[in-house]
Amino acid sequence: DAGITQSPRHKVTETGTPVTLRCHQTENHRYMYWYRQDPGHGLRLIHYSYGVKDTDKGEVSDGYSVSRSKTEDFLLTLESATSSQTSVYFCAISVLPDRGYGYTFGSGTRLTVV
Amino acid sequence: TQLLEQSPQFLSIQEGENLTVYCNSSSVFSSLQWYRQEPGEGPVLLVTVVTGGEVKKLKRLTFQFGDARKDSSLHITAAQTGDTGLYLCAGAQGAQKLVFGQGTRLTINP
Numbered sequence: 737d738a739g740i741t742q743s744p745r746h747k748v749t750e751t752g753t754p755v756t757l758r759c760h761q762t763e764n765h766r767y768m769y770w771y772r773q774d775p776g777h778g779l780r781l782i783h784y785s786y787g788v789k790d791t792d793k794g795e796v797s798d799g800y801s802v803s804r805s806k807t808e809d810f811l812l813t814l815e816s817a818t819s820s821q822t823s824v825y826f827c828a829i830s831v832l833p834d835r836g837y838g839y840t841f842g843s844g845t846r847l848t849v850v
Numbered sequence: 851t852q853l854l855e856q857s858p859q860f861l862s863i864q865e866g867e868n869l870t871v872y873c874n875s876s877s878v879f880s881s882l883q884w885y886r887q888e889p890g891e892g893p894v895l896l897v898t899v900v901t902g903g904e905v906k907k908l909k910r911l912t913f914q915f916g917d918a919r920k921d922s923s924l925h926i927t928a929a930q931t932g933d934t935g936l937y938l939c940a941g942a943q944g945a946q947k948l949v950f951g952q953g954t955r956l957t958i959n960p
Contacts, residue, residue, distance in 0.1 A: 769947065777952060778950045778951055778952035779893075779938065779950040780950075781947060781948075781949075784946075794947070826892050826893075832946065836898045836942075838883050838895035838898055839895065839940075840895070841893050841894070842892055843890070844890075844891070844892055
């Protein structure tokens with residue numbers, strides 16, 4: 737009912753394999769974000785999008801790529817998964833965060849790289 | 851280097867007590883937001899403050915934005931077990947993205 741869903745919710749993958757996480761929204765928000773959450777680090781921005789085919793890097797973008805071919809879908813790809821990418825990944829959507837509009841978060845994807 | 855520093859990182863108190871969580875930075879923010887996160891879920895927005903000195907109340911929770919828009923506080927009066935969770939502050943600095951503090955894990959004991 738929140739208008740944003742992430743899939744899968746849980747995934748275990750092997751080192752060196754590519755992995756794609758999906759974020760889908762039904763709110764027609766312009767801005768979409770991928771964060772990772774790790775103990776002691778809070779939420780760190782990986783990549784974000786400000787429109788179809790418009791994306792930019794965040795503070796921890798190395799080893800990740802994104803694509804947004806439709807307003808409603810934002811994909812995060814780990815090109816060759818490493819153990820350091822074991823984390824909980826959150827997608828978020830927003831209207832205009834610097835005007836005070838908050839983020840709506842998905843429920844997260846717990847990724848384990850073995 | 852954490853752009854937003856939250857303190858304390860962990861807080862465990864008894865039901866009925868009052869508490870304050872702080873969010874500090876050397877940077878100025880156009881707005882500051884507070885989120886609460888429960889295990890296995892994404893953070894949920896509690897409040898946004900945009901004006902220096904602004905105070906907002908949400909039932910037993912009081913949020914304040916510093917006059918210089920560099921810091922904020924969250925005060926909970928008469929804490930309840932349902933207040934248990936991870937509290938995150940986040941600041942907007944333009945470019946339509948937020949930076950988050952590392953969080954305060956709050957436990958309210960019955």
